[in-house]
Amino acid sequence: MNTTMLNAIAEPNRLRIVELLRESPSPVGEIATKLKLRQPQVSKHLRLLSEAGLVRAYPNAQQRIYYLQAEPFKELDRWLETFRKVWKDRLDNLNDYMKELKEEEKLNKKGAGQ
Amino acid sequence: MNTTMLNAIAEPNRLRIVELLRESPSPVGEIATKLKLRQPQVSKHLRLLSEAGLVRAYPNAQQRIYYLQAEPFKELDRWLETFRKVWKDRLDNLNDYMKELKEEEKLNKKGAGQ
DNA sequence: TCGTTGTATTCATATATAGGAATATACCTG
DNA sequence: CAGGTATATTCCTATATATGAATACAACGA
Structure with a gap:
């Protein structure tokens, strides 16, 4: 997995921008207005x-209409998939670990009490 | 979606730690060794x-065995889901936008040629 | 061409944080 | 309790970057 992509959406305002673009493509000024951010900051993000x-943009007169690209999100999805695969087994293992742990605690208490 | 979670995995070494813990729970020292990082840095991450x-940890003698928590990943998955839902329509819309754009370009060229 | 609108960039500053070094803390064994 | 092992924390510094202010750039309309 690519930390550049994660870093991009790890910043609160950028995440908001992404979520806004998820609704529909938008020009910079509209993003700035809706999110109550200054235009230069939006451009930088x-x-x-x-x-x-x-994201990508296509020009419309002086405007630049920004829109989301699917691929990075699909990549993130594929990465998450690797977790989903392991998840079920892992949880079972974890339960085993925790049970063992609890048993050990009981034994320790018993031992301490002697 | 929570930027704290995203920020956590947006750092390369932390992402590596998460991917290592995806394989199996591990004590700090083992993580440090496998990833060739110094122990204090691993503890901080x-x-x-x-x-x-x-992540969470359970103690095992002096060791602390760290293991992944599912919930944040599920949350990320649910967030991605909101994109998947919109995706198909959005791509269609995009194609429409692009077609319109190309038409406009053609018209502009025609206009310029007059 | 001039003024306007929309966007991008540059520069400076403040803040956050990753890493290194040293040290503290916790727990085990003899 | 002493020594050893495993982990956490503290302090420092360097670097990255988010923001603001000012300005440059681009495209439109009259």
């Missing part, structure tokens, strides 16, 4: 998101 | 991961 491959 | 709710 979009630059980072763009470099991370999360 | 684990602290952050712990505060973000991604």
Whole structure:
């Protein structure tokens, strides 16, 4: 998994931008207005998101309409998949661990009490 | 979606730690050895991961065995789900946008040629 | 061409944090 | 209790970056 992508969405305002673009493509000014951010900051965040491959833009007169790219999200999804696969077994193992742990605690208390 | 969780895995070494713990629970020293990191750094990263709710530890003598928590990953999965839902429609819309754009370009070129 | 609108960039500053070194803390064994 | 092992914390420094302010750049309309 790519930390560039994760880093891009780990910043609160960028996450909000992404969630806004999830609803519909938007020009920079509209993003700034809706999220109550200043335009230069939005442009900078979009630059980072763009470099991370999360968004693209197409020009419409002076505007630049930004929209999401699917691929990075799919990559994140594939990464999560590797966790889902292991998850069930792991939880079982964990329960075993915890049971063992509890048994040990009981034994220790018994031992201490002697 | 929670940026604390994202921030936690956005750091390369922490991501490696998470991926290592995905294989099996491990004590700090083992993580340090396998990832060729210094022990204090690993402890610090684990602290952050712990505060973000991604890991927990149970004691085993002097060791602390760290293991992953499922919930934050499930939350991330649910967040991604909101994208998957929109994805298909969005791609169609995008195609429409792009078609419109291309049409506009053609018209502009025609106009410029006059 | 000029003014306007929309966006990007540059520069400076403040803040956050990753890493190194040293040390503290906790627990085990003899 | 002493020594050893495993982990956590503290202090310091360097680096990254989010923000604000000012400005540059680009494209439109009159």
